[in-house]
Amino acid sequence: MSNPRVLCLGEVLFDCLADQLGLKLDEVQSWTPYPGGAPANVACALVKLGTPTGFIGAVGEDEPGNALVKVLEDVGVDTTGVQRHATAPTRQVYVVRDLAGDRTFAGFGEYDTSEFADTRLQAKQLPHALFQEADFLVLGTLELAYPESEKAVNRALDLAEHYDLKILLDVNWRPVFWQDADIARHKIQEIFKRVDFLKLAKEEAEWLFDTTDPGAITYRLNSLEGVLVTDGEKGCAYCLAENEDKLPAFYVPVVDTTGAGDSFLAGFIHQLLLNGIQGLSDAQTTKRIVTYASAVGALTTIKPGAIASQPTAEEVTAFLAANRLA
Template sequence: MINPRVLCLGEILFDCLADQLGRSLADVESWTPYPGGAPANVACALVKLGTPAGFVGAVGVDGAGKELVQVLQEVGVDTTGIQRHPTAPTRQVYVVRSLDGDRTFAGFGSHDTAEFADTHLQAKLLPQKLFQEADFLVLGTLELAYADSAAAIHHALDFAEHFDLKVLLDVNWRSVFWKNPEIAPATIRKLFQYVDFIKLAKEEAEWLFDTSDPGAITYRLDTVEGVVVTDGENGCTYCLGENEGKIPAFNVPVVDTTGAGDSFVAGLIHQLLTHGIPSLTDGEKVKSIVTYASAVGALTTMKAGAIAAQPTATEVDTFLQEQKL
């Protein structure tokens, strides 16, 4: 297997999507499980686009864990960074959906959020060789809510600094993952000094920075190379290098928005690796990079499930040609 250029560290899980749209958790009659978890989604999307990627995280030794690892392997994601916890279950999260496909995380069934295997990722077991040979590290913030996995994140950041990896942080705020959500903002902000790129949803940007202007966020942090703020059907804004702009959303028939932001991240990183970080000095190139990322995200909304819906590079190129972009 080709050494992964991108390492995606964090949670892998089953998104149990409500089969009945527009219903509350108590009123849903049945659920369909789909493989997910933001870092795992990004890894799979990258491989489908043609960028070798690896997933680093922890699963249980249960059937769900084995099935998720198999999904990654079938896609072509490097799984040498996966740890197996002997007693903790693999995480499942229940997701209710509105009539137009937007989703809300509704809980973890009978388990407490801190009982799952992903929370027990061990820093000392992270494979140094993976980091030594990679170019990018992708992180979320959900695993900051638990002591073991938070320590693993900081150890991975040490590796990233030592081996000169670029780091992208996708805030991906989900209050349901935190036992004490009040500590989340300060905990997340501590990470900013270690990362090169930040991707936020508009509401996350306003929550953490009191603004959704990526240029203002970049200026305030003064340590990052780029910030992208996504806003669903309203498109996204960006500040990459010294280039700022806005990309409107593509008009596509939305079936399920799960994983669309993760696919956007994969498209962004794929393009950064394809064109190189120095390309961020070129305003037109930056616009095309973000447009590509937006297309990957849009195409993912057209089918159910995060990983199953992800497009190939050929599908993205065809879509952009059809859009005359």
């Protein structure tokens, strides 16, 4: 797709999911690799919903890197912003799952977390032309853990501010990528002042703000247009343009929760672009936007893999017509 309206910056990787549920890392007998990485998941989900999106990140000059770029291109994601690193490998993450399908990050195989290509994203190589045309920049916090990719994040924020993009941060904090939780907290908090929308999981909200109330978080930061706090099967809460509410989750037969939050975020951005930011001033429109996002997230959990399971706009519309929130 040309002229992406949304730019997703960060990691694309393989989630190697344990084929056997309920086992520890050293007990798993076999793994199945699925394309993933939160920003890449969001990019693919957006394209499947009909919003032109570009991905910005780095992969290795290796077969996993080639495969991931092909996945993005096959979906229709603009890959102009993908950088290739000659020696650093493409990231692969090993993921164990409990009997309910919920996943836990279990390690990186033979490599240290700092050795992968996504940590080498170069600020100077970010394509300005993408920022000139886009409406939204979406990013997470993984890249803040590494010096080179942290510079790229800050450069992307500069470009987004220069070209007047809305900036959405999905905290998506994973301790496994960081050496020190206190450093992580400080760096993440520094980014807050530069973003317009903030999405957190319940646990992240508690860790960073000692509250899961999106209204309280919005008030405390005093610079945001909206906050979303997700809590898996328990639903989500939001404060968007002073409209606050809590929504339950849709009940679906869960197979794999990987990428559900990323799909939720894609559904939110997709609807925000359709309705316009001004749509958030209306309570009912805001509720419809978040309900749609919840449906996209729910549908992603009924099949394995973060990207392969993402729904189309038609599937979401049909699901919403057949299902109502409790």
